[in-house]
Amino acid sequence: MNVFVCVKQIPDPNAPGKLDPQTKRLVREGVDLVLDPGDEHAVEAGLQLVEKDGGEVVIISMGPPRALEAIRRALAMGANRGILVSDPELENSDALSTARALAAAIKGQPFDLIICGTESTDGSSGAMPAQLAELLGLPLLSFAKKLEVSDGKATIDRQTDEGYDVVESPLPAVVTVTGGINEARYPALRGIMQAKNKDVKQLSLAEIKLEGQAGKAALTQEVVAVAPAEARKAGEVIEDKGEGAKRVADFLKELKVI
Amino acid sequence: MAGVWVYAETADGGPKPITLELLTKARALGEPTAIALGPGASKAAPALGEYGAKKVYAHQDPAFIELLASPAVDLLARLIEKEQPDLVLFGMTYEGRDVAARLSARLGTALIANATDVTKKDGGWAVVSPVFGGSLLVTTVPRAKPPTLVLIRPKAVTAGPAAGAGAPQVETLSDPVDSSKPAARVLRREKEKASGPRLEDAKVIVSGGRGLGAPENFKMLDELAAELDAAVGASRAVVDAGWKPYAFQIGQTGKTVKPSVYIALGISGAMQHTVGMKGARTIIAINKDPEAPIFKMADLGVVGDVHKIVPQLIQEVRSRKGK
Ligand SMILES: Cc1cc2nc3c(=O)[nH]c(=O)nc-3n(C[C@H](O)[C@H](O)[C@H](O)COP(=O)(O)OP(=O)(O)OC[C@H]3O[C@@H](n4cnc5c(N)ncnc54)[C@H](O)[C@@H]3O)c2cc1C
Ligand SMILES: Nc1ncnc2c1ncn2[C@@H]1O[C@H](COP(=O)(O)O)[C@@H](O)[C@H]1O
Numbered sequence: 006m007n008v009f010v011c012v013k014q015i016p017d018p019n020a021p022g023k024l025d026p027q028t029k030r031l032v033r034e035g036v037d038l039v040l041d042p043g044d045e046h047a048v049e050a051g052l053q054l055v056e057k058d059g060g061e062v063v064i065i066s067m068g069p070p071r072a073l074e075a076i077r078r079a080l081a082m083g084a085n086r087g088i089l090v091s092d093p094e095l096e097n098s099d100a101l102s103t104a105r106a107l108a109a110a111i112k113g114q115p116f117d118l119i120i121c122g123t124e125s126t127d128g129s130s131g132a133m134p135a136q137l138a139e140l141l142g143l144p145l146l147s148f149a150k151k152l153e154v155s156d157g158k159a160t161i162d163r164q165t166d167e168g169y170d171v172v173e174s175p176l177p178a179v180v181t182v183t184g185g186i187n188e189a190r191y192p193a194l195r196g197i198m199q200a201k202n203k204d205v206k207q208l209s210l211a212e213i214k215l216e217g218q219a220g221k222a223a224l225t226q227e228v229v230a231v232a233p234a235e236a237r238k239a240g241e242v243i244e245d246k247g248e249g250a251k252r253v254a255d256f257l258k259e260l261k262v263i
Numbered sequence: 264m265a266g267v268w269v270y271a272e273t274a275d276g277g278p279k280p281i282t283l284e285l286l287t288k289a290r291a292l293g294e295p296t297a298i299a300l301g302p303g304a305s306k307a308a309p310a311l312g313e314y315g316a317k318k319v320y321a322h323q324d325p326a327f328i329e330l331l332a333s334p335a336v337d338l339l340a341r342l343i344e345k346e347q348p349d350l351v352l353f354g355m356t357y358e359g360r361d362v363a364a365r366l367s368a369r370l371g372t373a374l375i376a377n378a379t380d381v382t383k384k385d386g387g388w389a390v391v392s393p394v395f396g397g398s399l400l401v402t403t404v405p406r407a408k409p410p411t412l413v414l415i416r417p418k419a420v421t422a423g424p425a426a427g428a429g430a431p432q433v434e435t436l437s438d439p440v441d442s443s444k445p446a447a448r449v450l451r452r453e454k455e456k457a458s459g460p461r462l463e464d465a466k467v468i469v470s471g472g473r474g475l476g477a478p479e480n481f482k483m484l485d486e487l488a489a490e491l492d493a494a495v496g497a498s499r500a501v502v503d504a505g506w507k508p509y510a511f512q513i514g515q516t517g518k519t520v521k522p523s524v525y526i527a528l529g530i531s532g533a534m535q536h537t538v539g540m541k542g543a544r545t546i547i548a549i550n551k552d553p554e555a556p557i558f559k560m561a562d563l564g565v566v567g568d569v570h571k572i573v574p575q576l577i578q579e580v581r582s583r584k585g586k
Contacts, residue, residue: 024399100374101367129515130376130414135332135364144447145332147361150509160450164509165357166463168455172331174447184516185502185509225373225407234393234400237541237560242553245567250575253526253547254583256563260545262467262491262524263583 006060006154008051009111009119010084011134012044014068014075015127029228030097040075043122045189048079050152050182051120052190058154061085063116067095067106073205080200081192087205094210095220100128102219104136109213112141116177118159123148123181134181144174150185265293265383266348268410270339271311271319272358276303280463281354283314283422285415289352290315290425292383296348297431300335301327305435312431313424322436331447332361334440340369341438348410350381350388355414363412373405374412379419388413396515396534397541417463418521418542455508462513465494468522470513470540472498474529474550474569478506483573484528490580496520496540498530514539529569532557549573 017037025032040048051062062084064076069091076087090106098106111119119141124131138145146152149161150169159178162169164185192200210216217223243252257263267289272279278286282297289295297316299307304321311319320342326334339362343351351366353359355377367374379400380391388411390403405411462468469488471481481495488495496518497511513520515535525543530536532548532555540546541560548561551568558564565572 024394024401029401100364100376101371104368124516130374131360132364132367132374132376135361136368136374139336139365139368142444144445145361145365146447147331148357162453163357163449165452166461166510168453168510170452171450172447173450175445178445178447183509225367225371226375226403226405228401228403229389230402232400232402234397237546239559240562240564242558242561242564242566244553245549245565245572249549249565249567250572250579253549253563253565253572253576254579256547257491257524257580258583260524263580 006054006058006118007116008054008060008062009116010044010047010051010062010064010079011107011119011121011137012048012064012066012075012079013041013125014038014066014072015041015125018042018126024231026231029231038071038074040078041122041126043124043126043184045082046182046184046186047120047122048082048084049187049189050180052083053187054118054154063088065090065107065110067091067098067103069096070207076205077200078192080203080205081196082190083196086203089205089207090213091207092210092220094222097224098220099225100130100132101136101225102223104133104140105219105223106210106213106215108137108140109215110208118154118177119143119179121179121181123183134179138179141179144178146172146174146178146180149180149182152180152182152186265350266346267293267295268348268351269295269297269316270351270353270359270362271297271299271307272354272356273299273301273303273307276306278307278310278314279354280422281356281359281417282311284417284420285352285354286311286314286316287422288381288415288420292350292381296320298339298342300338301325305433308431308433313428314422315425315428316431319431319433320436321433322438324440326440326442329449330442331449332365333444333446334442335362336365336369337441338436338438339366343370343410351410351412352381353412353414355416359414363414367412371407372410372412373407374414375403375405376414378413378415381413381415387411393538397538398534416519418519455510459488460492460494462494462496462511462518462520465520465522467491467493467524467526468496468520468540468543469493469526469528470496470498470530471501471528472530473500473504475501476529476570480570481506483577487573487577487580490577490584498536527557527561528573530557531555532560
């Protein structure tokens with residue numbers, strides 16, 4: 006069982022995000038960068054499969070050199086090795102460019118499953134995994150809140166509006182996991198020490214043979230404006246001194262709800 | 264006129280609400296064509312016409328609902344190559360997302376996600392999407408060959424029938440579906456949803472946060488909701504704690520709702536929550552913390568304890584209804 010897990014490094018989601026008004030890109034300076042918490046569930050799902058069936062978990066990320074830290078965190082959780090696709094030309098890539106770079110880096114390597122988060126916490130387009138599946142000609146099992154692999158098949162419970170669908174596909178396949186699929190483990194000290202010696206390969210656009218086809222050369226879209234959204238105004242705020250419920254009920258009557 | 268296509272999701276032979284929202288937007292931008300796939304697709308055509316579709320491509324093969332995304336992508340890619348639309352609108356739904364994303368990779372076109380609005384700009388398109396929990400709006404323009412693919416968030420557009428809409432021209436397709444490729448196949452569907460109106464459709468929503476303290480306290484929300492013919496929603500804190508299934512979650516990574524009245528109980532009002540409910544016409548909040556951000560957007564805020572106020576409120580509502 007060989008599993009690739011795609012992870013992204015993002016600005017700490019608990020710190021309020023900022024956009025640079027000039028470049029219209031996320032401000033990364035002075036912000037802590039972390040492994041996307043959504044992707045920790047993807048790493049965990051990969052680790053659980055390999056712990057059961059053997060094999061290895063390979064962490065792959067596209068990003069600037071310091072995205073290495075996010076890969077190290079996943080290695081500290083227990084993954085076996087890492088690949089960082091990094092090239093100045095890839096700065097400001099859109100989802101499709103990211104998918105092209107990751108597909109090129111993964112192609113030709115043996116794997117049974119590629120696991121991603123359903124959507125990145127910062128960009129939240131949720132597009133990259135389906136694009137990756139398309140570029141590699143693989144089925145996509147999306148929105149998994151449960152994942153099982155046996156007899157050359159992957160089966161998931163796929164989140165729906167009403168509940169879930171049980172969906173199956175042959176391997177190899179791409180899976181996206183939701184936060185509900187597992188409890189991601191916290192790296193132990195031993196894991197953190199071991200991660201320092203694990204193999205992480207850094208690959209440039211030339212090395213994945215994608216020069217001129219990804220990153221700046223292949224942008225499909227451009228952000229042209231950023232503006233604050235209109236905020237709602239506060240109304241009346243009262244303190245409950247025993248009359249609160251009555252006041253709400255009166256208001257509901259006014260609104261013709263009752 | 265610009266050719267604007269709508270990926271028309273249907274259920275039980277009728278368009279889903281998101282489809283009508285997309286058509287309403289599409290007809291403001293150009294001449295709408297709807298693509299409806301799966302059993303019941305043809306039956307949905309008159310309703311699609313009512314909301315502005317001039318033309319409907321319908322393909323009834325059950326493979327479109329049995330296999331995820333791939334057959335729809337194959338068909339759309341073929342149709343797009345032949346007809347060359349300028350813009351294709353999808354709902355930011357489980358289905359829409361997978362289909363649009365795969366299609367963008369197949370065609371090498373722009374895919375702009377999370378949109379709340381699309382306008383015409385310089386002979387092309389400008390797409391607005393909220394970021395950072397809806398506090399900022401970014402405008403994105405495509406830089407790739409057409410068509411531009413846009414994923415529009417549910418409830419971003421208010422659906423309305425088209426004035427003077429005639430019956431659409433319906434083209435029934437029968438291209439064979441290629442089922443030889445490895446694909447993701449739906450084995451069975453499980454429904455978890457309880458009684459009462461759906462969150463997406465409810466006029467009134469009673470929503471609970473971590474301030475409720477324990478999962479069993481949602482019982483009083485169910486009771487209140489039953490009195491108000493309301494749906495019950497929840498914050499992510501509650502869903503993450505396992506008190507409620509994900510289907511209840513409202514917000515950035517949950518559902519977007521637009522009820523007439525939203526009642527937030529023990530919810531702090533974090534940006535990622537409010538982005539999913541600030542489209543409500545009226546917001547009522549009960550929270551014991553006077554500084555809770557939810558009070559900055561509530562039409563009526565009550566600073567107090569939900570455990571005390573909610574049971575009283577149920578009684579007050581009952582007495583006003585003459586029970
Ligand atoms: C990328 C990302 C995506 C997210 N997506 C979502 C999303 O889709 N939906 C979502 O909801 N959140 C989302 N969140 C989480 C969000 O930031 C908040 O953490 C969450 O909404 C908080 O939920 P809460 O208000 O129930 O809990 P808390 O923030 O813990 O608030 C509980 C509130 O209850 C009040 N309270 C406590 N006891 C009582 C009482 N007895 N009576 C009255 N009031 C009481 C407290 O004063 C407090 O204001 C997301 C976060 C991130 C980073
Ligand atoms: N730069 C990246 N490197 C590796 N994986 C990524 C990258 N961007 C996105 N992904 C993966 O794709 C998922 C969805 O991201 P997105 O399409 O950006 O919302 C993430 O949860 C990751 O698993």
